[in-house]
Structure formats: structure tokens, C-alpha cells
Amino acid sequence: MKRRPVRADPYHKLREAIVSGQLHPNERLVEAAIAERIGAGRTAVRAALVRLDQEGLVELERNRGARVRHISDGEALEIEEVRAVLEAMLARRAATRVSAEGLSALRQVMIQMRERVAAGDSIGYSELNATFHQTIWTAAGHPTASRLVAGLKSQGIRFQYQTALRPGRAERSLREHEAIFAALKAHDGDAAEAAMREHLAEVLDTLRWAIDTQHRTARWLPG
Amino acid sequence: MKRRPVRADPYHKLREAIVSGQLHPNERLVEAAIAERIGAGRTAVRAALVRLDQEGLVELERNRGARVRHISDGEALEIEEVRAVLEAMLARRAATRVSAEGLSALRQVMIQMRERVAAGDSIGYSELNATFHQTIWTAAGHPTASRLVAGLKSQGIRFQYQTALRPGRAERSLREHEAIFAALKAHDGDAAEAAMREHLAEVLDTLRWAIDTQHRTARWLPG
DNA sequence: ATCCTCAATAATGTCGACAATTCGGCAAGG
DNA sequence: CCTTGCCGAATTGTCGACATTATTGAGGAT
Missing domain, CATH: 1.20.120.530 (GntR ligand-binding domain-like)
Structure with a gap:
């Protein structure tokens, strides 16, 4: 019955960090580093990055990692x-x-x-x-x-x-x-x-x- | 230098299957079954489902799997x-x-x-x-x-x-x-x-x- | 007969490890 | 001095195994 709040979800945490400007445009998002920083597994971080990429907040290049998308x-x-x-x-x-x-x-x-x-x-x-x-x-x-x-x-x-x-x-x-x-x-x-x-x-x-x-x-x- | 065509990507395969109507609305999408069907790992299928969920073609419920989204x-x-x-x-x-x-x-x-x-x-x-x-x-x-x-x-x-x-x-x-x-x-x-x-x-x-x-x-x- | 409990089952969520790829520097050659 | 090729560190991509969660069905009590 213990449902942890949505804020614990890596997706929402990352999203908040990007939208609020804590993470700057073009900043690289290394999965392992983020995982440790917000206390989650790399799998969850990965899923969050995929969502944010589709959403347009993150740019995901194959084998080259993710970075905060720069809006020109x-x-x-x-x-x-x-x-x-x-x-x-x-x-x-x-x-x-x-x-x-x-x-x-x-x-x-x-x-x-x-x-x-x-x-x-x-x-x-x-x-x-x-x-x-x-x-x-x-x-x-x-x-x-x-x-x-x-x-x-x-x-x-x-x-x-x-x-x-x-x-x-x-x-x-x-x-x-x-x-x-x-x-x-x-x-x-x-x-x-x-x-x-x-x-x-x-x-x-x-x-x-x-x-x-x-x-x-x-x-x-x-x- | 061998770059397999995009059609091999589970995301594109699944997307095509949904858009073309091979997969019907509300049809359940079991990760393991799809993975075998299109010859990919469950991980890749999972990532594809997340993208399609964000895109609005698939509905993803926590712990309850994915289904083709029914557009009313x-x-x-x-x-x-x-x-x-x-x-x-x-x-x-x-x-x-x-x-x-x-x-x-x-x-x-x-x-x-x-x-x-x-x-x-x-x-x-x-x-x-x-x-x-x-x-x-x-x-x-x-x-x-x-x-x-x-x-x-x-x-x-x-x-x-x-x-x-x-x-x-x-x-x-x-x-x-x-x-x-x-x-x-x-x-x-x-x-x-x-x-x-x-x-x-x-x-x-x-x-x-x-x-x-x-x-x-x-x-x-x-x- | 109906409802409730609870185990069996099937699917998803997560983790760790390993393979594959990219990128940086560095040395050899032109 | 610049270019080219190669090695190694860092990072991502993938796989398999296991934990967690929902669902289903049988069995028993009312």
C-alpha cells in the first residue's frame, strides 16, 4: 500500500531539473551519474531519458548518450x-x-x-x-x-x-x-x-x- | 560499418504494425511475445513502448503492461x-x-x-x-x-x-x-x-x- | 448460490554484468 | 606541421536472472 510520491520517479525528477534550469542546454546526461545523483537504477533513468527525448526536452543520439536539448x-x-x-x-x-x-x-x-x-x-x-x-x-x-x-x-x-x-x-x-x-x-x-x-x-x-x-x-x- | 536499416528497430516495426492496423486497439502488447515476434530483446521492446506511449499510440500502465491505445x-x-x-x-x-x-x-x-x-x-x-x-x-x-x-x-x-x-x-x-x-x-x-x-x-x-x-x-x- | 481467501501463474520492474561503440590522446608516417 | 591509424578509458546497448506486482481460478465458508 506504500505508493511513493511521483517526485521519486526519475522522469519527474529529471524533467523538473531541466525545466527549472538546474541542468543547462547541451549539458551531457550520463546515465550512471544521474542514477546515483537521484538515487535510482540506470534502467529507470534510461526510460526517463527516452520519454524526455520524445517530449523534446532531451536529445538522444544512438551510442552517444543524451544531452539537454538546446532550443535555438x-x-x-x-x-x-x-x-x-x-x-x-x-x-x-x-x-x-x-x-x-x-x-x-x-x-x-x-x-x-x-x-x-x-x-x-x-x-x-x-x-x-x-x-x-x-x-x-x-x-x-x-x-x-x-x-x-x-x-x-x-x-x-x-x-x-x-x-x-x-x-x-x-x-x-x-x-x-x-x-x-x-x-x-x-x-x-x-x-x-x-x-x-x-x-x-x-x-x-x-x-x-x-x-x-x-x-x-x-x-x-x-x- | 554495417548499419542495419531502421526497419529493424523495434520502435519502427511496432509503430508500423500499429499504424497499419495489424495490431488492433486495446490489444495487449506483451513484451516477451513482441520481442520474439520481431526478433529483438525485451529491453529494446520496452524502450519502444515507452516512446510509443509518449507519442500517444500506446497506453502504458504501471505494472499492468501496454496496449494499443484506443482512440475514441x-x-x-x-x-x-x-x-x-x-x-x-x-x-x-x-x-x-x-x-x-x-x-x-x-x-x-x-x-x-x-x-x-x-x-x-x-x-x-x-x-x-x-x-x-x-x-x-x-x-x-x-x-x-x-x-x-x-x-x-x-x-x-x-x-x-x-x-x-x-x-x-x-x-x-x-x-x-x-x-x-x-x-x-x-x-x-x-x-x-x-x-x-x-x-x-x-x-x-x-x-x-x-x-x-x-x-x-x-x-x-x-x- | 455467492462471496471471500489465497495460492498459482504470468507478466512487468529492476538490477548487475558484459559486449559494443565512441572519443580522446599519442605515436608513426608523409 | 599535419594527417592517419591505433590503443585505452568512458559510456552506452543488450542480455539474463530475479524480485515485485497483478490476475486468475479453485476451494471453502456463509
């Missing part, structure tokens, strides 16, 4: 682009299907987001942002699309911290979320899709800005 | 819905990026499709259909979206045979493809996205028809 700038833009069209679809669906409880949950998140923006807490806002979007996925009742979007999000997470750094981004993002929330509350599918689309177009722009800024900084501070 | 009617519709928005995006992109070679390839496929329709060869047409869409994915130059769409297609493949059975479907489908091709040739992104969207909306309708027909038939021929 261009690929990050692609990911965000796909996320945009999928979330737009989900927003439309959510508008017609969202329950009273769903709207209530969204309202709570909106209230907290306003607080964070007022307090100038960018990273707290960012976390609430994730919650907001996830709530919409749930409301849409579309497991297939939700799975894909969740996977994409985990791949692009490395870039999402940088987008929060843009001046005035939080305030603008908050206004966009208000529009999405209003459309959902009104059960207006067209408006919800349009608002979400506009929001994610902005996110894409911000991402381009972040990438560009990074390049400039790198050029100015060589070595 | 509702899930098939969800898959097609997601495929529609992704392919619409890819069509738009392809319109602005397609090369002369890409257009030439599409033209060739169109010619053959017209032949098949004229000959009343539904399944030959269906195969060309797949080629047509894949060519567009390639032209779009969007690996991230292409990967996702390819994965979705393999999951929904069981239903695609049924859609070809609808009377007059091939002729209508051909006209829709002509519209898509024309938009791509004109490098008109808006038109390409719209044409693809309309096409896949039709496919979705046909899928609903196929599922409905199946249910009626099942009721009329019980047991």
Missing part, C-alpha cells in the same frame, strides 16, 4: 507561434463551455494579477499568468490540444523569464488578459479567440525583442 | 480539430515561402490526383492526399508544427480510411485541393490559410458523417 532562438519563435494558434482555438472553445466555477477561478486569478502588477512583482505575475492560461485550457475541455500546449510550454520555458524583463510588459499584458477574461465572461467565442490571438502576438513580439536584446548585449560584452 | 470517436474529432488549425497556419506560411521546386512537386501531385479521381481510385487518391499535405509542411519550413501534425496524423489514421467512403467525397476534396494549390501558386497567404481551413472543415464534417454512419450500421447489425 528560431525554434523558440516557432514554438510560440504554434502555441498561439492552439491557445486561440482553446480560448474560442472555452468561451462557449466555461462553467461558473471556471469563471470564478479566472476572476480570482485576475484579482491577484492586478495586485502583482500594482506591486511591481514581475515574477509573481508570471506565475499567475501560467495559472490563468492553464485554467482556460481546462475550461476548454480539449485534452488533445491541452497536452500539446503543455508540452510546448515546457520546451519554451527558458525564454519566458526574459520576456518579463521588458519595461511596461506587465501592464500591457494585464490589459490583454482583461480583454480575454471579458470575452470569456460574455461567452463570446469570436472575441475570446481574437483577444487571445492579439495577446500572443504581443508575446511573440516581446520574445523577438528579448532575443534581439540578448544578441546586442552579447555583442557589447564579448568574452 | 470524440478524440478523433479533437485530433482533426487541432490538425486543422495547425495545417491552416502551415498553409499560410507555405504560401510565402514555397520554392519553385515545391510548387512543381505540388503540381505533379495535383495531376496524379486528378487521374485517380477520374479513375475512381479512392485509396490511391487518399495516398496522394497525404503526399500533398506533407509537401506543404515541408514548404512551410516549420519543423515544430510539422512534427506535431505528423504525430496527430498517425494517431487518427484509423479513421481516415472511413472518410474516403463518403459518396462524392473525392471530387469535392479535389476541388478544395485545387483552391489550396492556386493560393500557394499565387503566394497568397490569406487565401491559402482560408482554403486549407475550409478544406479541413469539410474533412471534419466527413469524419462526423463517418462516425455517425458507423454507429447506425452497428445498431442495425447487432452482434
